[in-house]
Amino acid sequence: MSKEELISMSGVVDEVLPDSRFRVTLENGHKVIAYTGGKMRKHHIRILAGDNVSLEMSPYDLTKGRITFRHLNKDRAAPEKRAYRR
Numbered sequence: 001m002s003k004e005e006l007i008s009m010s011g012v013v014d015e016v017l018p019d020s021r022f023r024v025t026l027e028n029g030h031k032v033i034a035y036t037g038g039k040m041r042k043h044h045i046r047i048l049a050g051d052n053v054s055l056e057m058s059p060y061d062l063t064k065g066r067i068t069f070r071h072l073n074k075d076r077a078a079p080e081k082r083a084y085r086r
Contacts, residue, residue, distance in 0.1 A: 009027065013047055020041065024067075032064060035066060040068070050073070
């Protein structure tokens with residue numbers, strides 16, 4: 001399937017599930033199960049409940065999706081940087 005056929009949506013993560021899956025509520029009110037994309041997993045992008053995310057869905061199965069981007073929340077404080085010893 002080519003990338004032109006994917007449906008792009010945005011939503012909010014409701015719940016973090018085992019095996020790097022998430023329950024996401026879309027803008028239109030539908031709930032889907034989503035997983036993190038390969039680049040997000042590779043770069044250790046953390047996704048928490050309450051994060052705004054963009055995801056792609058196949059038109060053939062509208063109950064599952066792939067999270068492609070985590071939007072920054074302005075109201076959430078940034079995590080503290082740890083000083084590493086050398």
